[in-house]
Amino acid sequence: MPLPDIALLTGEDGTFSLDVPRAGEYAVAAHGERGSGRCSVLVPGEGSARITLVI
Secondary structure, X not given: XXXXXXXXXXXXXXXXXXXXXXXXXXXXXXXXXXEEEEEEEEEOOOOOOOOOOOO
């Protein structure tokens, strides 16, 4: 089942967190004044995933 797009603002240092409803692979995109970045992240059944996008 597809999930809706979600827009978040980051903190001053660019960090953010997002709760997801279930384990799976998610597409993450970031857009800023200096460009854009995109990646996929696999979220495990329990715990968290950490990614770094550099744009």
